[in-house]
Amino acid sequence: MIGLQLVNARAGEFRLHDVTFEVPQGSYGVVIGPAGSGKTTLLETIAGVVPVVSGKVMLGGEDLTHVPPERRRLGIVYQHAYLFPHLTVRENVEYGAASKLAAGDVSERFEVDALAGRPVASLSGGERQLVAIARALARRPEVLLLDEPFSALDPRTRTFARRQLRALYYERRFTVLQVTHDFGEAGLLGDVAIMLDRGKVVQKGDPQEVFRKPASAYIADFLGAENVFAGTARPIRAEPPDWGHASDSAFAQLPVAFTTDTLTFYALGDVVPGPAHAVIRAEEVSLSAEPAMSSVQNQFRGRIVEILPNGALSRVTVDVSGTPIVAAVTARSVRELGLVVGKEIVAGFKATAVHLC
Amino acid sequence: MSFTVQPGAEPAPIRLEPSPEPWRANPAHRAVLAIVVGLLSSLFLLFILAPVVGLVASGGARGVTSLTADQELRASLALTAITATVATMLGMLGGTPIAYLLARRAFPGRALVAALMDLPLVIPHPVAGIALLLVLGRGSTVGGALYAAGLRVVGSPVGIVCAMLFVSAPLYVSAAREAFARVDARYESVARTLGDDAWRAFRRVTLPLSARGLTAAAVVMWARAVSEFGAIVILTYNPKVVSVLSYDRFTSYGLSETLPAAALLVLLALIPLAALRALRAGEARVR
Numbered sequence: 001m002i003g004l005q006l007v008n009a010r011a012g013e014f015r016l017h018d019v020t021f022e023v024p025q026g027s028y029g030v031v032i033g034p035a036g037s038g039k040t041t042l043l044e045t046i047a048g049v050v051p052v053v054s055g056k057v058m059l060g061g062e063d064l065t066h067v068p069p070e071r072r073r074l075g076i077v078y079q080h081a082y083l084f085p086h087l088t089v090r091e092n093v094e095y096g097a098a099s100k101l102a103a104g105d106v107s108e109r110f111e112v113d114a115l116a117g118r119p120v121a122s123l124s125g126g127e128r129q130l131v132a133i134a135r136a137l138a139r140r141p142e143v144l145l146l147d148e149p150f151s152a153l154d155p156r157t158r159t160f161a162r163r164q165l166r167a168l169y170y171e172r173r174f175t176v177l178q179v180t181h182d183f184g185e186a187g188l189l190g191d192v193a194i195m196l197d198r199g200k201v202v203q204k205g206d207p208q209e210v211f212r213k214p215a216s217a218y219i220a221d222f223l224g225a226e227n228v229f230a231g232t233a234r235p236i237r238a239e240p241p242d243w244g245h246a247s248d249s250a251f252a253q254l255p256v257a258f259t260t261d262t263l264t265f266y267a268l269g270d271v272v273p274g275p276a277h278a279v280i281r282a283e284e285v286s287l288s289a290e291p292a293m294s295s296v297q298n299q300f301r302g303r304i305v306e307i308l309p310n311g312a313l314s315r316v317t318v319d320v321s322g323t324p325i326v327a328a329v330t331a332r333s334v335r336e337l338g339l340v341v342g343k344e345i346v347a348g349f350k351a352t353a354v355h356l357c
Numbered sequence: 358m359s360f361t362v363q364p365g366a367e368p369a370p371i372r373l374e375p376s377p378e379p380w381r382a383n384p385a386h387r388a389v390l391a392i393v394v395g396l397l398s399s400l401f402l403l404f405i406l407a408p409v410v411g412l413v414a415s416g417g418a419r420g421v422t423s424l425t426a427d428q429e430l431r432a433s434l435a436l437t438a439i440t441a442t443v444a445t446m447l448g449m450l451g452g453t454p455i456a457y458l459l460a461r462r463a464f465p466g467r468a469l470v471a472a473l474m475d476l477p478l479v480i481p482h483p484v485a486g487i488a489l490l491l492v493l494g495r496g497s498t499v500g501g502a503l504y505a506a507g508l509r510v511v512g513s514p515v516g517i518v519c520a521m522l523f524v525s526a527p528l529y530v531s532a533a534r535e536a537f538a539r540v541d542a543r544y545e546s547v548a549r550t551l552g553d554d555a556w557r558a559f560r561r562v563t564l565p566l567s568a569r570g571l572t573a574a575a576v577v578m579w580a581r582a583v584s585e586f587g588a589i590v591i592l593t594y595n596p597k598v599v600s601v602l603s604y605d606r607f608t609s610y611g612l613s614e615t616l617p618a619a620a621l622l623v624l625l626a627l628i629p630l631a632a633l634r635a636l637r638a639g640e641a642r643v644r
Contacts, residue, residue, distance in 0.1 A: 044546065047546070047549075047550050048549070048550075049546040049549060049550070068549070068554065068555075069546070069549035069550050070549050070550070070551075070552045070553055070554055072550070074550060075550055075551075076546070076547065076550045078543060078547070080543075082541070082543050082544055082546075082547045084544060084547075084548075084562055084566075085566065086565045086566060095548070095551050096548075096550075096551025096552040096553070135551070136550075136551075139551060139552065
């Protein structure tokens with residue numbers, strides 16, 4: 001378990017302010033945040049490398065706030081590996097290993113055993129990172145701290161490293177806290193997501209929940225939500241005609257009219273009337289040639305201004321009275337609907353797809 | 358000045374004059390610049406080199422041959438090398454922790470400590486000798502206590518070591534600090550998470566990674582200690598190190614008699630300098 005209670009710390013320019021969160025024993029936590037938000041400082045504070053000014057750092061249920069790093073039973077892997085350049089690969093992996101057997105085992109798993117005799121200077125970036133992961137795991141840590149360990153890897157090595165790490169994680173069930181700026185990776189790996197900004201935890205919880213319901217427009221923007229609108233929220237009494245299609249859980253919330261400069265659409269939420277932000281993920285926006293007779297409460301006619309193919313999905317931007325609405329649609333839909341720049345189209349989304357913050 | 362727009366008149370085309378070529382772009386100017394820079398550099402190099410080469414050429418051979426016959430010169434050379442080595446070792450012992458702290462830790466008074474370490478570099482060396490005499494002379498508290506304990510500082514090799522240490526240790530601390538600063542502190546952090554305590558991480562990681570830089574710092578300190586004169590001459594005229602011997606012979610017998618000792622001193626200082634260059638060349642290859 002990793003638990004931080006109102007932790008304040010400082011490392012050079014970076015500060016942590018009242019950081020509080022918990023990653024349960026054997027869970028995989030991910031820390032997300034922009035550059036300079038204090039992600040590495042957070043890991044180093046947990047590792048004991050950066051001293052805590054105030055607050056508590058709990059590891060495995062024990063208060064280890066003032067315990068030196070070597071007695072915290074954890075491992076850290078930095079983005080830049082930090083292999084000891086005066087040692088060979090084998091000497092690096094065995095540096096703090098629980099045993100030679102443990103070092104040999106992880107070396108084999110991460111396929112660095114073949115590099116054992118080589119000096120660190122002769123390794124590629126990917127090889128260095130695999131050795132760094134093996135070195136941290138050879139110690140059999142109870143907590144593993146990962147600072148963007150896969151970011152410099154080529155896609156094939158990244159997949160391999162993730163798979164091997166995941167396999168070992170399921171096998172040993174140590175607690176992991178990984179820093180990433182890639183929310184796809186966070187959603188893929190994490191049980192708990194912690195969003196950090198300027199040294200403060202701005203949101204935490206289930207990664208999918210953070211992704212779908214960001215606590216602020218800033219977080220929504222950082223997490224890649226294309227449709228973030230500033231406007232005014234106003235709870236309404238009258239329900240739109242197809243309100244009954246909303247899910248049961250949605251009934252617990254009030255229907256809300258959200259007004260931007262040019263649009264008014266329906267949402268569900270427990271909001272105070274006044275200025276707010278509405279977030280709609282591009283995946284929740286559908287496109288059709290004519291208004292659809294369905295549960296989609298918000299439908300707007302507009303003109304396509306941009307189509308950006310991106311893997312299996314295309315990002316289609318529809319200009320609705322000067323407000324761009326982005327929809328993520330499959331390449332097949334693009335073909336079937338004959339979507340081209342300049343074409344008139346109807347963009348629609350459910351009231352339940354609108355997240356107000 | 359006013360402009361009148363005539364209805365229907367075509368606006369006069371704007372003529373763009375080519376901007377004047379920067380003087381650097383002109384090949385003739387570049388050649389002149391190269392000649393001036395080359396000349397100045399050559400003159401400067403000659404200014405440094407000519408006296409040294411002249412000295413070694415005039416007295417080097419005589420200095421080496423006189424080593425067998427000139428016992429005083431031989432003893433002086435040995436004394437210089439030994440006292441410089443002892444001073445360097447003491448400098449490393451006391452200076453390494455300070456250099457490490459200055460490179461790695463933020464602590465109250467850090468800037469003051471750094472400034473204090475640079476102080477001997479800006480004090481004229483005879484003045485440094487006088488200051489040392491005040492503290493270590495037999496009449497002072499410290500010097501008197503040392504003398505009572507059987508350790509004579511002034512007029513002994515101990516005084517030479519003290520003078521050498523005072524004037525050359527700041528060079529070691531400064532270079533060692535740079536050497537430590539070049540090693541990323543995260544290597545130590547990783548070592549700590551891998552089970553090393555602070556001392557073990559320093560010994561197993563930081564020290565090997567900064568070894569070349571520390572050796573270079575020690576070499577610089579040794580070379581500076583060997584060539585010291587001003588502070589030593591105040592604290593310990595006798596026994597004579599080579600620099601004092603050269604001065605003594607110059608004032609007593611004239612230039613000709615000084616040349617062998619002076620040339621040998623230059624050669625003695627050249628040995629660590631050559632070693633330092635070799636070390637740095639090796640370092641560049643490793644990078």
